[in-house]
Amino acid sequence: MIGAWGALGFWVLATLANVWLAKRFSHNRLVQLFIPALFGVTLLVLWEGIVRGLNVSPVILPPPSMIGARIASSLPMLWTDFNQTILKGALSGYLMGCGAAVAVAVAVDRSPFLQRGLLPVGNFVAALPIVGIAPILVMWFGFDWQSKAAVVVVMVFFPVLVNMVAGLKATDALQRDQMATWSASYWQGLVKLRLPAAMPFLFNGLKIATTLALIGAIVAEFFGSPTRGMGFRISTAVGQLDLPLVWAEIAVAALAGSAFYGLVALIEKGVTFWHPSQRGRA
C-alpha cells in the first residue's frame, strides 16, 4: 500500500514540476526534451508503485523493474528477434512495398485506364483482414522472413499508393501552364514539378506505413515462423506464462516503431522543408 501512495505522491509532485517548467522555460530546448522525459518516468514510477503496492500478479502486469531485468538478461535473444522481424521482415517489406507503390502511382497517374481499373482492386486488397492473408502468404513464401515481408508489402502498398496518387495531382493549373509554355516533356514535368509537389503527400503515406509494417511483420509470425522472431517469441512466451518476456518484446517493438517513425519524419523534414507545415519549425 505504501508503495502505491508513494507513487501517487511522486506523480503529483512531478506533474506540478512539469507544469511549472512548461510555463517558465517553454522556449528552452533542453526543457522541451526534459518535460516528456519526466512525464515518462512519472508513468513508470506510478506503474511500479501501484503494481508492487497492490501486489498485482506479474502474469497480469509485471512491474517495469522486472521487465527491465528481463530485457537486460535476454539481450542476445531480443537482438536475434529484432533482426529477424524488424530488419528482415518489416524493413525489407516496407522498402519493397513503398517502392512498388510509388512506381505504380506514377503509372496509374499516367493512365486513366489503370486509375479506374487498379485503384478499386487495390482498395479491395487493402480491405482484406491481415489475419486472413497472412496464413496464405506464409503458405506461399515459406516460414522464414520472406513471407513476413510479403505481408508487409500487402499492408503498406495501398496507403502509400493512394497518398502518392493524390500527391501527383497536387499541382495547380498555373504550375502546369508554366511547364507547358516552356514545352517541357512529360518526364521533365514529372521530375521537376509533380514529384517534388507530391512529397508532402507521399510522406504522410510513408509515416502511416511504418506502423503498419511493424504490425504486419509481428502478427504474420503467429501463423508460422522459424524459432525466432518477435511475434513467435510473444506467442510462445504467452503460452509459458512468461509475461515479463512478452513485455520485453513489446518494449523493443515500441522503441523500434518510434525510431522507425522518427527516422521517416526526420527525412520528411529534410525533403519537404519548403512546405508550410514544416517551415515554422526550424
Place this chain on the structure above:
Amino acid sequence: MKDMSSPPVIEAKGIGLIFQTDDGPVEALKDISLAIGRGEFVSFIGPSGCGKTTFLRAIAALEHPTSGTLTVNGMSPEEARRSRAYGYVFQAAGLYPWRTIAGNVQLPLEIMGFSRAERAERVRKVLDLVDLGGFGKKFPWQLSGGMQQRASIARALAFDADILLMDEPFGALDEIVRDRLNEELLKLWNETGKTIGFVTHSIPEAVYLSTKIVVMSPRPGRIADVIESPLPRERPLDIRDSPEFLEIAHRVREGLRAGHAYD
C-alpha cells in the same frame, strides 16, 4: 525595331473562342483581328472578364480558338511554343517553393537544355536586371510578393524568347516599384527588340509603355479600339505629363466607356 515591311509576328484573323461550361457556352472572344509587328509593345486594356487573359493564353497555345486563324511567326501557336518563342509572365508569380530564387529562374533553362555554366551566367544577369542580385539563394516564401513577381519576370526573361507575354505583371505592386519596373521594362524592350504583349488595368501604364494599345470590351470580348501611339521610343517618366500623353489616355478612356455603353 518595328518594321512595317516584314510579316507580323502575331496575326489573328477573326478569332472566336467559346468555353463550354456547365451553365452553357461562354463566348470569351468574338471576331478578334489584330496584327502585331516585330518589336512592337502592345497593351491590352479593358474591363474585367473581357477576355484579355484568354487572348494572351491563345497566343501562347494555352487555349485554342474555336474559330478564325492565329499564327505566330507564320506558324501555329503550338509550333511556335515548341520552338520556344514565348516567355510568359502569369498574373501570379507561381514560383516553386522547393527551389531557391535562382533555382526557379534557371528551371526553364534546365528544361531547354542550357549548359550549367550558361545557366549560372544567365541567372546572374536577369536577377541583376530585376534588382534581385543578392536574393538568388533565398526561397520564394522568404520574399515579399513584389519580389516574387520580379523573380517570375526574371524567369520569363532568362531564355531570350522573342515574344514576351505579360498578364498584369505589376498588378500587385505599389506605385513606386511599378514606375521603376515600367522604366526597366521599356529599357529592356529597347535593348532587346522583343515583341511584347502586355495586359493591364491601368490607363497610364498602357499609354506609357505601348506602341499600340488594344482597348477591349466585354461579353463577348471584342476589340473596341486600336490606338497607335505617336510617342517616341525613348520615354522618360515625365512624358506622362505631356499633352500627347494625356490625349492618348483620353482616347483610351473614351474607348473603355464606349465598350461599357454597349451592354
